[in-house]
Amino acid sequence: MEEPRVGVFVCHCGINIGAYVKVPDLVEYAKKLPNVVHAERNLFTCSEEGISAIKKAIKEHNLNRVVVASCTPRTHEQLFRAACEEAGLNKYLFEFVNIRDQCSWVHMREPEKATEKAGDLIRMGIAKARLLEPLQEIEIKVTPAALVIGGGVVGMEAALNLARQDFDVHLVEKESELGGTLRSINKLFQTSEEAEKLIKTLVEQVKSHPKIYTHLSSKAKEVTGFIGNFDVNVDEKGEECKFNVGTIIVAIGAESLRPTGQYGYGKMTNVLTQLELEDHMKRGEPVGENIVMVNCVGARVPERTYCGRICCMTAIKNASLIKESNPKAKVWILHRDLMTYGVDFERYYRKAMELGVRFIRYSLERPPEVIGEGKVERIRVYHELWRREIELPCDMLVLTTPLIPAEDSQNISKMLKVSLDEFGFFLEAHLKLRPVEFAMDGVYVCGSARWPTDVTEGVSQAYAAAAKAAGPLRMGYVKAEAINASVNEVECTGCGLCELLCPFQAIELQLKRDRMVSHVNEAVCKGCGTCCAACRSGAITMHHFTDEQILAQVEALFG
Amino acid sequence: MAGFEPQIIAFCCNWCTYAAADLAGTSRVQYPANVRIVRVMCSGMVNPIYVLKAFEGGADGVLIAGCHLTDCHYIDGPVKCDAAVDKLRKMLHVLGLEDERLRREMISTSEGVVFARVIKEMVEQLKKSGPSPLKVKMEALA
Ligand SMILES: Cc1cc2nc3c(=O)[nH]c(=O)nc-3n(C[C@H](O)[C@H](O)[C@H](O)COP(=O)(O)OP(=O)(O)OC[C@H]3O[C@@H](n4cnc5c(N)ncnc54)[C@H](O)[C@@H]3O)c2cc1C
Ligand code: FES
Numbered sequence: 088m089e090e091p092r093v094g095v096f097v098c099h100c101g102i103n104i105g106a107y108v109k110v111p112d113l114v115e116y117a118k119k120l121p122n123v124v125h126a127e128r129n130l131f132t133c134s135e136e137g138i139s140a141i142k143k144a145i146k147e148h149n150l151n152r153v154v155v156a157s158c159t160p161r162t163h164e165q166l167f168r169a170a171c172e173e174a175g176l177n178k179y180l181f182e183f184v185n186i187r188d189q190c191s192w193v194h195m196r197e198p199e200k201a202t203e204k205a206g207d208l209i210r211m212g213i214a215k216a217r218l219l220e221p222l223q224e225i226e227i228k229v230t231p232a233a234l235v236i237g238g239g240v241v242g243m244e245a246a247l248n249l250a251r252q253d254f255d256v257h258l259v260e261k262e263s264e265l266g267g268t269l270r271s272i273n274k275l276f277q278t279s280e281e282a283e284k285l286i287k288t289l290v291e292q293v294k295s296h297p298k299i300y301t302h303l304s305s306k307a308k309e310v311t312g313f314i315g316n317f318d319v320n321v322d323e324k325g326e327e328c329k330f331n332v333g334t335i336i337v338a339i340g341a342e343s344l345r346p347t348g349q350y351g352y353g354k355m356t357n358v359l360t361q362l363e364l365e366d367h368m369k370r371g372e373p374v375g376e377n378i379v380m381v382n383c384v385g386a387r388v389p390e391r392t393y394c395g396r397i398c399c400m401t402a403i404k405n406a407s408l409i410k411e412s413n414p415k416a417k418v419w420i421l422h423r424d425l426m427t428y429g430v431d432f433e434r435y436y437r438k439a440m441e442l443g444v445r446f447i448r449y450s451l452e453r454p455p456e457v458i459g460e461g462k463v464e465r466i467r468v469y470h471e472l473w474r475r476e477i478e479l480p481c482d483m484l485v486l487t488t489p490l491i492p493a494e495d496s497q498n499i500s501k502m503l504k505v506s507l508d509e510f511g512f513f514l515e516a517h518l519k520l521r522p523v524e525f526a527m528d529g530v531y532v533c534g535s536a537r538w539p540t541d542v543t544e545g546v547s548q549a550y551a552a553a554a555k556a557a558g559p560l561r562m563g564y565v566k567a568e569a570i571n572a573s574v575n576e577v578e579c580t581g582c583g584l585c586e587l588l589c590p591f592q593a594i595e596l597q598l599k600r601d602r603m604v605s606h607v608n609e610a611v612c613k614g615c616g617t618c619c620a621a622c623r624s625g626a627i628t629m630h631h632f633t634d635e636q637i638l639a640q641v642e643a644l645f646g
Numbered sequence: 647m648a649g650f651e652p653q654i655i656a657f658c659c660n661w662c663t664y665a666a667a668d669l670a671g672t673s674r675v676q677y678p679a680n681v682r683i684v685r686v687m688c689s690g691m692v693n694p695i696y697v698l699k700a701f702e703g704g705a706d707g708v709l710i711a712g713c714h715l716t717d718c719h720y721i722d723g724p725v726k727c728d729a730a731v732d733k734l735r736k737m738l739h740v741l742g743l744e745d746e747r748l749r750r751e752m753i754s755t756s757e758g759v760v761f762a763r764v765i766k767e768m769v770e771q772l773k774k775s776g777p778s779p780l781k782v783k784m785e786a787l788a
Binding site: 194 | 700
């Protein structure tokens with residue numbers, strides 16, 4: 088490494104720093120520190136004047152390291168890095184020292200101490216800067232095509248959205264038909280639109296779109312690679328079909344729980360789930376005069392604590408549809424709490440009450456009981472408000488069960504290296520900030536695969552996921568983190584701890600010259616440094632935050 | 647121990663606690679000037695050696711602070727950090743360093759006030775505890 092020639096720029100930030108910290112003293116102090124060949128102060132280092140001063144000094148003093156002591160890297164690092172780059176210096180040879188947020192603004196009444204602390208921080212910054220190394224961001228080419236797994240309403244909407252942006256889309260559906268759960272649904276809340284109609288229109292659009300390649304009776308069996316270049320191997324009706332895509336959307340939906348053994352389900356003839364009732368009603372079969380629905384069957388119970396979220400609306404929908412077609416019918420909904428969130432659903436609930444649907448609250452401790460032989464005849468329930476047991480006549484018992492994770496969730500989670508939550512639904516990178524993205528770059532999630540959604544929400548998520556997935560496809564390339572980890576293969580003992588710990592599955596043991604050594608995939612590594620901290624042989628370097636650099640800071644402080 | 651000013655070094659993750667310290671600044675929350683921050687990418691990358699080196703150098707206290715459990719930019723850094731801190735504590739005991747000299751905190755971007763409070767508490771506590779026994783021993787040996 089060539090001898091470091093460090094330039095130090097101390098900012099007054101107007102009066103923000105200058106009024107509390109003795110900037111001229113800091114400049115004089117910095118000049119005496121090892122490898123510092125130039126130090127100056129600026130009224131505002133971030134102003135045009137300050138930036139040209141940096142560039143000028145780089146040239147004049149042949150600087151190969153730049154330290155700015157001013158505000159925070161979180162707002163100004165890019166700017167100063169760019170200045171270095173414009174002056175021909177690799178931007179990673181720049182180091183930031185924060186003497187405003189960490190000194191002048193928080194020790195306003197102690198200027199002496201604030202100045203002393205600023206001096207320490209500058210000394211530490213210079214110690215790190217001396218050891219900085221130039222880094223390169225690598226660009227990865229992106230194949231302008233996407234894979235959508237799951238051909239339900241959500242997957243189809245995502246595929247159409249991408250295709251309309253002119254990208255090739257492979258839509259993989261495990262069944263022989265597109266449409267997902269909606270194929271079995273009668274009418275949709277709150278509009279009473281026929282689900283079949285909605286699906287039919289979508290399927291036609293998907294099938295006729297020249298950019299969408301639909302693979303029916305198919306499953307992705309192997310996916311390798313990373314953002315920009317996923318190699319996909321699909322089992323299509325027993326035959327292999329291979330292609331390459333840049334991004335992937337997971338839309339495998341969810342399944343409706345079958346409550347075997349509960350409330351006579353599977354044993355008594357007139358016990359159905361809401362999903363089976365949908366089919367029953369779609370075929371126009373009679374439902375009887377007395378219908379009892381029990382909500383939260385298998386949901387919000389100790390073994391499955393979550394709320395199914397759309398089930399209350401489904402029960403209210405089917406109860407209302409029955410009342411609308413036969414006002415004389417009696418429909419009871421036995422519930423534990425009604426979750427009719429938002430304006431529309433609350434209105435929907437009120438309308439059901441006006442139609443004459445009766446709502447009775449039961450508790451988890453005293454669930455309704457089924458009375459009858461081979462067939463449910465009556466339901467006994469403890470009425471929470473009346474504080475007594477009542478019996479209801481029952482021609483049909485409908486169990487409202489939650490959506491549960493799709494059967495293949497586990498497999499797909501392993502194949503794509505994406506996480507599941509405690510219940511087995513897919514887990515996004517950040518609930519609020521990255522709601523349709525996985526932590527794994529280039530892979531996105533939408534619809535009931537993430538969490539039970541209704542169609543409206545699912546479709547919004549499909550658009551969001553498609554927008555996210557289109558980003559890299561449109562750019563044509565992605566930039567990988569330059570601040571990443573790399574392995575010294577000579578020192579690596581191949582213990583595999585780093586592979587185990589890496590949160591992004593960026594590390595893999597590989598056979599090299601007859602022994603296993605760890606290998607970091609630069610395109611996937613995010614530069615968290617976990618592997619480096621854990622490595623027993625010190626074989627991993629976390630660039631820009633190397634052990635040497637951090638220890639140099641520590642030593643500069645106490646040395 | 648009158649007049650004793652403890653020296654504290656803080657390893658703060660780039661995404662949360664470093665930002666919290668910035669927020670303390672922009673909101674002008676005042677706290678004692680005894681701490682020096684070293685920016686790291688994630689609390690999960692803090693190598694125990696950094697902490698041992700700091701104590702060897704003469705630190706009276708060390709703070710490791712990063713995101714809350716579910717906020718980590720790299721998924722589960724805080725869990726890994728906690729595991730490392732557990733091991734570190736045992737080593738520090740062997741070296742005769744009391745528990746309060748190593749503090750582990752999760753401080754989010756919005757918790758500038760919490761950052762300031764933690765530093766204040768540490769300084770108060772360490773003023774009572776006095777200089778690091780390791781530093782005292784090393785100085786005696788030198
Ligand atoms: C009884 C009931 C009534 C409902 N009523 C309404 C209503 O009235 N209004 C409303 O808005 N919503 C309603 N919903 C919710 C609605 O069904 C969902 O919002 C919708 O189905 C979500 O669509 P999706 O595409 O995410 O998932 P799904 O419809 O579940 O589609 C997922 C697709 O992925 C496929 N797949 C699964 N695994 C794989 C794999 N490994 N490889 C390839 N393909 C795979 C499946 O075969 C399926 O085609 C109801 C749900 C139920 C259960
Ligand atoms: S990024 Fe803050 S602890 Fe991991």
